[in-house]
Amino acid sequence: MRLNIVFRYIGLVLLLNAIFMLISACFSAFAPGGMDSGFYPLILSTALTSVLGAFPLVFVRRKEQINTKESYMIVVGAWLLSCFVGTFPYLLWGGEFGFVNSWFESVSGFTTTGATILNDVEQLPRGLLFWRSSTHWLGGVGVVMFALIIVPAMGRNKMSLSSVELSSLAKDNYKYRAHKIVNILLFVYVGMTLCETVLLKIAGMSWFDAINHSFSTIATGGFSTKNSSILFYDNVWIEVILCVFMALAGLHFGLIFTTLAGKTNNIFRSEVSRFYFITMLVAMGIISLSLFKDGLFSDFLTSLRYTVFQVISIITTTGFATCDANLWTPLAIIVAIYLMFQCSCAGSTCGGIKADRILLASKVIKAKIKSQQHPTAVIRIKMNGSLQDKEVTSYAMIFIATYVMLTLAGTIVCTAFDMDLLTSFTMSLSCLGNIGPGFGDIGTLDNYGSLPLTIRASSTILMLLGRLEIFGLIQLFVIKWWK
């Protein structure tokens, strides 16, 4: 492995981070009441990150082809170092941010988890609020994918990085040449962010809040500029806009592009998209009826309003809140926990197992039952009309098994620190799926600030594992793989 090449690409990613830090510093410099306390921390962070990012560019040649191992290393390294430099503004600002809290907030931002340790988000200066949202936006599209756009040496490099960044299922679905993937992502991602910002402004948010919430929504993150998240606005139109964009962000970005471009391979024909929407609708129906029957809401429409928002927020791993889900019925909670496992489609910025793998797993189980009935029969498994080979199906099953095991491992660790079972289980699930809120002490309107320090630190490992499709991070610690 050529570490010098790896350093160069990671350096480019850090420079991209530095640009966003500088923009955040501008927000602090031109804050309505004059320059706020976020300016100096952000400007110093920009300087430190720029020097760190620009340093390898001086030594390493511009045009270098990268192999698979190097691309893995670049993705994982870029993510870890982005999280590291992402702590600088928080650490320098102080307040509630010690090292563990800063690391938690940064990892939560870049992995688009959206969990926070802050008890009072609104006391943060504007620059830091924008930086939090920026970490979502950068993390959402994949820090590496963005860095590739600004790298002049494109060629084959793009594809090797994309294969790590996107889950293998998503990569298969794209059906485009490698260099188109980045353009599609950019088009859909930036376009959707702009549209949502304008619509939120029209619906009644300030420009600043609209930008921040758009960044959070499109990246399926969940950081808000308000302590009570979206509940603060209590505005139906804002909720409708956020629901639409959260649901869109949970779809395969390539399919959004093909649908907009009027191609035949679109959202409406995709088996996975249909499965994703059906799951969502069924969950909404069960939860809203259960909550209405329980008397939590006075009428069915109100129950439906809050349920629709919360279900979309959970299934897309965004984590915004308009109600306290801790008050839900056991049936509603268990349905929500299923959604936290499944989440949205591959090829989006969501975390979790993904609808594709759940659908594939159900087909594998169905095929297994059939093969037991007809031992000599040749049973083929198809998704979206195309045959799935054994490697893909077995990888999906292994992924699901590993996912469940990691969730249980996380739960065991949490309960060892005297946390209650519901909080422990949903915290592990929420962090691994990059969702944010859970149930119990980390409910939709709560934060992670009250959890033990060790738990806060260890939950960031789950966040990183989830974001890097579990095996992407594990490879880093296998020394043999390096050779």
Add this chain to the structure above:
Amino acid sequence: MFGIRKKITTGFVSLAIILFFSGVISLLELSSLSSSTTALLDKSKQNMETAKQMLDAVQNQNTALLQMVITGTSEQDSVYLAEVENFEIALKKASLTVRDLEALNDIYIARESYNILIDNNIDKIEQTDKQWFVNIYKTNYYNLTSAIKNYMIQSQEDLAGDAVSLESKAHRAITPGILALGVGILILLMFLFFINTYLVGPVVAMQKSLKAFINAKIPFQVKMQGQDEVAELKENIEELVNKCKNKRA
């Protein structure tokens, strides 16, 4: 592509920039911390002084009045009036420096009732009996002195709140240095790696290959990354080796 000189210079300049920036920020934060500490101490000192002046003035008024009651003369009248003036000066000073004017409210109220009591009795103070002094006057006097003491305690508590903000300033002064140190170590490690990869490694490889050629006629072959002076040196050595080969042939 940069030459060796520029690469090495860039390495050291990067380290210098980081240290300089963090140094400047730490210095600014430290100087802000220092001025905040001085301001806090000044405020505390001023608060204590004004409270002491008020207490002294009230005590002196008390002594003068007591003497007048005991001796039955008005000799101490001028002393009493001077102390009243001293009290008013100290109170005015306190009202100019106090952050929350409400903290002085109790003093104003106690002073008002004290002044009314004295104004009504000052002309006939010589005839006043001791019971009046003990039962009526003393209560008003204690009200006023305890209002001053409460003001002093409350002001000190306010200042203790300011001291907490000093802690966060101290954190801000130290953190840039720690972060710069961390980044500096990372750059230093990268610098070491790059120097090894692009400078030391190739030179050692060339030396080994050249030695092998001289001793055992093994062809001079060195793989290089980069296009700087070291790469040129390798090409020149290759040319020299080829010339040597041709001469011998």
